Amino acid sequence: MKITSRPNFWIPITIGMYLTAATALYLINNYTPAGQSSVEVVDHLKPFDNLIPDKASLQEGSSYYSYSKNAMAYHSSSGIQTGFIGTTGGFNCDTCSIKWIATHSDTDSRHRKYYITLPLWKIKNTTSIFWYTDSVKFHTENDQNYLRKVVTAQNKGNKHQTNYVADVPVKFAYDQTNQYLLIPVTKTTKNNIEIVLRIFGFALLAYLAYLIISFLNFIVDLSKGLAFTDKNIARLKLIAITLILYPFALFLLNQLMRVVFYNYFTSDVIMNKSVWQNSLEPIGIGLVFFLLYRAFAQGKSLKDEHDLTV
């Protein structure tokens, strides 16, 4: 059976879908639930301890150390980042004093921690002082990571429910500055992943360079008057497909991270909105290239017909 494609039919549908998705994303991003209000909670837990043991001796300008609590930052962090995965690590001690850090941070290996970073995953973090039913706050206590969240329990004897604040231990760490998930790994794993990421990064860079060169060659061909050629059509098609598929590939790879590290994920971990917000631009530009591809394909067909008319 011969399958014939009707691209001219799909173009308005694709553009329509794009506009619908863009409108939907805009509405979702600007939507705030009208009925959501803070809840009363029973909170017997002590407040987060954001101070390192000898905070009193902290000198002015030493704010570097003040972030060592609650995994706010990772000292001398080193690693590489790609769009959906990366690595980081370095000295991090939740229980160490400033004096100890100042003298031991370079030589100590016990408090060196290594992580895989998942920049497109975050927790339902709320910075509000009030508690909402979906409030989640990350903190570290004695080198154990916790999520402080609202837990609803049914009262005995009556149908009323009480909201408690509870610390739930979690396996992941969290970069509160950049707001992304950190998966603890060994140094060897981190190094191996860095090798894979470097190879992946170089391959991606090479492909990107190839696309840019293709686009430049397309412009050079246009300036020479060689517009409607098979090469130009193939170049436009490749650029269009890459730009349109890139956000979907990123989304799939991001979902793959959830599958790979499913042991670390909890229901409080959500995908960063930027995955969708940043996808509109490449898809939009990709659609423009797709329209150009269709126009040039049609132009090539007309040129062939003209050339073969005697």
Add this chain to the structure above:
Amino acid sequence: MPIIVNLDVMMAKRKMSLTELSERVGITMANLSILKTGKAKAVRLETLEAICRVLDCQPGDILEFVNE
């Protein structure tokens, strides 16, 4: 394509070379070659008229429809 171009048959009947036909019809050798080999997608009526005039034949002698 179900349209067969019998230009070479008519040229053989009139004992005319491609170069001579090209010169007398007034189209390039390349275009005449496209027509002769059946690669042409369209033929202008004025070209057909010129060929028929030079070869002293009818359009049906040059073009033939074969139901595939």
